[in-house]
Amino acid sequence: VRRFKQRERQQKPNSSFFREERRSLIVACMLTLLMQSLEYHGWLAGPEGKVLDWLLRSRPDILISQARSPIFTLEIDDPAYAACFGSASPLDSAGVLTLVKETAAMEPAVVGVDILTDTLTPEGRSPYQPLPDDSGQWIGKVIWISGAGYARQDPASFPGWMAGKHDEMVIKPTPVLGRDAGELDEHPEIHWGLPVFPRDDDRGLRRVPRRVEISADPEHSELRKPHPSLARVVAETYCKGRAECRLDDGSDEEVYVPYGAKAPGRFHVLDVFRCSGKGDIAPGGALWEEFQNIVKRKIVLIGGSFGSARDFYETPSGRLPGLVVNAYAVQAEIDGAGLHEARRPLAILFDIVVGWLIVWVFWRFEHLPHGRRWAAWAKGNQVRFMLGGSVVLLIAAQGLNLVLFGRGYIFSFIGVGLGVLLHQIVEIWYINPQPHHKAHRSAG
Amino acid sequence: MRAWILPCMLVSAAIAQNSSNVEESSVRVIGGGKGWLYNGRELARNQRVPVTATLSGTGATDLVLDCGQSGWYAYSCGGSTCRVPVCSSKVDGVVVRRVDPYAWSGPAHKATLGEMLHSFFEREPKSAETLGVRASGSPNDALVMAASEGIHWGPALNRVLEGRYCFDLMRLPVAAREVTQTFTIDWNREVDREGVARVLDVKPGTYIITKGRPDVDGPCHFDDAESGAAWVVVVPQARFESLSSQWKSYSTGLRQLEQSGTSPDVVATVRHAVLSSLADSIGNQ
Numbered sequence: 026v027r028r029f030k031q032r033e034r035q036q037k038p039n040s041s042f043f044r045e046e047r048r049s050l051i052v053a054c055m056l057t058l059l060m061q062s063l064e065y066h067g068w069l070a071g072p073e074g075k076v077l078d079w080l081l082r083s084r085p086d087i088l089i090s091q092a093r094s095p096i097f098t099l100e101i102d103d104p105a106y107a108a109c110f111g112s113a114s115p116l117d118s119a120g121v122l123t124l125v126k127e128t129a130a131m132e133p134a135v136v137g138v139d140i141l142t143d144t145l146t147p148e149g150r151s152p153y154q155p156l157p158d159d160s161g162q163w164i165g166k167v168i169w170i171s172g173a174g175y176a177r178q179d180p181a182s183f184p185g186w187m188a189g190k191h192d193e194m195v196i197k198p199t200p201v202l203g204r205d206a207g208e209l210d211e212h213p214e215i216h217w218g219l220p221v222f223p224r225d226d227d228r229g230l231r232r233v234p235r236r237v238e239i240s241a242d243p244e245h246s247e248l249r250k251p252h253p254s255l256a257r258v259v260a261e262t263y264c265k266g267r268a269e270c271r272l273d274d275g276s277d278e279e280v281y282v283p284y285g286a287k288a289p290g291r292f293h294v295l296d297v298f299r300c301s302g303k304g305d306i307a308p309g310g311a312l313w314e315e316f317q318n319i320v321k322r323k324i325v326l327i328g329g330s331f332g333s334a335r336d337f338y339e340t341p342s343g344r345l346p347g348l349v350v351n352a353y354a355v356q357a358e359i360d361g362a363g364l365h366e367a368r369r370p371l372a373i374l375f376d377i378v379v380g381w382l383i384v385w386v387f388w389r390f391e392h393l394p395h396g397r398r399w400a401a402w403a404k405g406n407q408v409r410f411m412l413g414g415s416v417v418l419l420i421a422a423q424g425l426n427l428v429l430f431g432r433g434y435i436f437s438f439i440g441v442g443l444g445v446l447l448h449q450i451v452e453i454w455y456i457n458p459q460p461h462h463k464a465h466r467s468a469g
Numbered sequence: 470m471r472a473w474i475l476p477c478m479l480v481s482a483a484i485a486q487n488s489s490n491v492e493e494s495s496v497r498v499i500g501g502g503k504g505w506l507y508n509g510r511e512l513a514r515n516q517r518v519p520v521t522a523t524l525s526g527t528g529a530t531d532l533v534l535d536c537g538q539s540g541w542y543a544y545s546c547g548g549s550t551c552r553v554p555v556c557s558s559k560v561d562g563v564v565v566r567r568v569d570p571y572a573w574s575g576p577a578h579k580a581t582l583g584e585m586l587h588s589f590f591e592r593e594p595k596s597a598e599t600l601g602v603r604a605s606g607s608p609n610d611a612l613v614m615a616a617s618e619g620i621h622w623g624p625a626l627n628r629v630l631e632g633r634y635c636f637d638l639m640r641l642p643v644a645a646r647e648v649t650q651t652f653t654i655d656w657n658r659e660v661d662r663e664g665v666a667r668v669l670d671v672k673p674g675t676y677i678i679t680k681g682r683p684d685v686d687g688p689c690h691f692d693d694a695e696s697g698a699a700w701v702v703v704v705p706q707a708r709f710e711s712l713s714s715q716w717k718s719y720s721t722g723l724r725q726l727e728q729s730g731t732s733p734d735v736v737a738t739v740r741h742a743v744l745s746s747l748a749d750s751i752g753n754q
Contacts, residue, residue: 066592101602103724112627116602140602170601178594194597220600230598329602332724336602347600 046384052451053380060444061373064437065183067226073439074227078341080430081231081364082285095263095323095359096289096352097316099128105294106331111303115144116329118152120304124294124327127308129163133320135262137168137255137355139220139328139348143199151203161214168258169217171198171206176221177243189369191278194234195243196221198252206239206252216262218255220351222338223279230338233354233363234279255351260358263324271361280363281435282354284342289326289352292316326352367429367436379422379441380448386414387452408458412449419445495519496556497535504529522555526563533568541569608636608678608699610740612716612747614709619667625678625701626656626664634680635689638668641675641700641745651681651689673703675748700741702748712747719743 043050063069101109101116110116121140129136142153156164173196181190198206201217209215219237222230236251243249253261264270294300296312310316328348329336336347357363367375390411393400403410419442426436495517498505504527505512512524512532526532528546535541536556544553545564553560558567580588611624622636634656639649652668679698681689704712723743726736 062589139600141599170599172599172601173597176597178597180592180594183590183592192595196597221597222600223597224595226595230600331602334602336600338598338600347598347602350600 042385042388046388049384049387049452049455050381053384053448054377056444056447056451057373057376057380059447060376060437060440061187062183063443064440065186069437069439069443070226073437074225074229074231076438077231077281077435078229081281081283081341094287094289094352094356095134096355097320097323097325098289098291098348098352099124099294099297099316099325099327100291100346100348101294101327101329101331103331105300106329106334109294109298109300109303109306116140117304118142118144120306122153122157123304123306124298125167126157126159126163127298127306128320128325128327129166131317131320131325132322133166133325134322135166135168135259135324137170137218137259137324137326137351139170139255139326139351141172141199142169142202143172143174144203151200153202154204156202164214165216166262167216168255168262169201169215170220170255171201171217173197173219173221174199175243187369187373192223193238194221194223195238195240195249197241197243198239207241216258218253218258220255220347222350222354228339230340230350231281232279233282233357236278254354256354256358259324259326259355263355264359270359272358273361273363280357280365282350282357283362283364284340284353287356287360289349289356290319291349324355326355362433364430364433364435367434372436375422375436376441376444379418380444382418383415383445383448383452386418387411387456390414391456408453408456411452411456415445415449415452496537499533499535499541505532518555520555524553524555526551526553535569540567542566543568608680608701610700610737610744612702612704612709612713612744614706614713615671615673615703616665616706619665620671620703621663621665622654622701623658623662623664625699626654629656629680632656633683635683637679637681637689638671639677639679640672641677653683653689671703673705673748673751675700675702675745677701700744702744702751704747704751708751712750716743716747 064073106112109120121138121142125136125138142151144152175197177195179193179195181192196219198219200206201209202215204212204215209217219239221237222233225231233256234254235257236253238249239252240246240249260270260272264272292312294306295310297308297310297316298306298313299309300306326348328346328351330346330348337344338347338350340350340353342353390403390407393404393407422441422445423438426438426441429436498512498514498516498518500514503511506525506527507516507518507522512518518524518534524532524544526544526546527550528548531543531545532553533541533543534556539556539558542556542558543566544551544560545566547562547564549562551560551563553563558565607628608625609627611627613623613625614621632655633653635651635653637649637651650668650671652666654664654666656664677698678701683689702712723736723740726739
């Protein structure tokens with residue numbers, strides 16, 4: 026039957042690809058659906074994460090200019106945690122305020138404080154209330170953080186996800202300087218952002234949401250409003266009136282953060298300040314002068330990298346303190362270099378096109394012209410050519426993926442590869458080639 | 470050989486049947502025996518009473534019984550005297566509550582075909598992290614000393630802000646019917662740096678400690694999303710100094726491991742293994 030079909034095809038060189046290969050085209054769509062399902066459930070997260078890590082670590086050069094980063098981190102490491110804060114958490118509020126105030130006095134453009142200030146004293150009030158009398162002079166350039174006191178996550182359903190929906194996250198923000206989110210509306214001088222990063226299926230931190238939905242009661246209230254991330258607030262504040270910024274409109278909900286190029290400058294608190302006891306912090310460290318000069322009109326992020334804070338995360342650049350991850354996120358915003366996940370319907374279309382092209386390659390090798398010497402030779406190696414053709418197609422697809430990555434869009438690498446492999450198996454199943462020795466025997 | 474197999478199986482089955490009968494013929498007193506009488510004698514913790522017994526309560530405390538497959542029942546006479554048939558699920562004038570950890574779970578849920586298909590179209594939520602220095606302060610892994618005046622919880626509260634907290638304490642390894650204990654501390658380093666608090670029935674060994682928030686009406690709330698659990702090893706006073714120095718000798722290596730880029734989970738596993746070995750050495754003495 027197969028030979029008869031082949032002969033029939035050869036007799037009709039203008040036969041329709043779509044009519045003949047209807048079944049294979051449907052199979053390609055089904056395989057696309059299967060691959061999408063595997064991606065949705067996170068089955069490909071491990072290998073896909075490895076590829077993404079490599080790209081985010083090694084290819085940011087195509088996205089970011091080579092100028093130096095304007096971001097500097099001022100880190101409370103283990104020695105500073107012991108010397109300046111008595112190795113006790115929460116960090117002494119007086120010490121934190123001194124650090125922030127003295128840093129703000131160095132005339133940086135922005136100071137981001139990656140320290141939660143939601144604590145209450147035994148008397149039930151915040152040690153940050155009231156703020157010092159002179160806070161009016163420096164608080165305008167300081168961005169504080171709020172954490173996720175409670176987070177509700179609503180994962181998108183599979184059909185919704187394929188249509189381009191994302192998982193929803195609504196959080197109840199923790200107080201900033203002892204003030205609830207509602208109370209903060211009455212204090213426009215206090216700027217704050219959310220350093221909340223969703224984890225990928227392989228537990229890696231690669232994405233940063235531009236906005237996070239906040240609510241007073243995520244569990245029971247439908248009332249919510251978006252609030253910008255820490256990275257976005259810091260970048261927007263820094264980029265006011267700066268031509269060198271390439272801040273985009275922030276319309277995408279979240280972006281992937283490139284690592285590797287433009288690492289932030291890192292200083293330790295004890296290099297810049299002197300500590301003579303818990304909360305007793307004063308300027309005059311060994312690098313005080315240098316730090317003062319270098320951070321003028323730049324961004325300073327203050328935070329902790331001491332071990333017991335447990336604020337370390339797996340990133341494409343290895344294990345980094347949360348403070349440094351935030352610095353990379355700010356850098357991505359300033360450069361407009363955040364990578365966008367391709368719109369899911371577009372990614373599905375891409376998979377289908379690759380699948381259909383494989384069907385076309387197989388179909389084309391079944392319709393080689395008669396009478397040509399190369400065609401006769403190719404016919405003898407038909408299956409090898411079919412496999413080789415689809416591998417070339419796969420390489421072309423991955424090349425296109427890389428080009429799109431360079432333009433800031435992420436498609437699936439592993440999904441396409443696995444899909445092509447499965448598709449080859451299905452097509453060879455249909456062709457059902459005879460083993461070489463059997464063919465010889467039947468010829469003899 | 471084959472002739473032995475059937476009798477052996479029958480005997481085994483009979484033994485198994487007998488042992489289960491023994492289990493079911495009496496119930497165990499889990500707690501609160503004070504003021505509860507059986508045959509005129511006050512009940513003690515872990516005492517076994519026949520399933521046919523009727524107990525008298527004076528209303529002083531609640532009584533908790535382990536009723537085997539039926540779960541654990543707590544009986545409260547509400548301040549007056551009462552009589553309770555053992556493991557009865559309803560008694561006039563007595564508040565009866567099922568209090569075992571599996572009470573809420575109900576019978577095992579079998580997924581329907583529809584639910585199984587539905588799982589293809591839904592996924593579990595992914596977690597999110599706040600990348601900032603923790604401020605609320607959770608307990609840390611530590612050795613704590615059990616002395617005559619109480620347990621010195623201070624070493625486990627290094628990162629905890631001064632204030633009034635309740636803690637949940639669960640013995641490790643977790644036994645199927647292990648009871649967790651809750652205690653409260655007014656934590657103030659300047660007043661009592663050792664954080665001494667008396668907790669009844671805490672034996673030397675390893676425990677998981679979780680910080681909670683005491684409410685005005687008494688119960689402890691463990692709803693702090695930032696609060697993590699830690700491991701503590703309760704060490705008798707006589708052994709504390711030597712074990713503490715051993716623990717400190719490991720600290721440098723653990724810190725190096727932490728700073729070498731090893732994942733936090735792995736570091737925690739190693740730290741817990743060290744604590745477990747220290748706890749084992751208490752038992753070996």
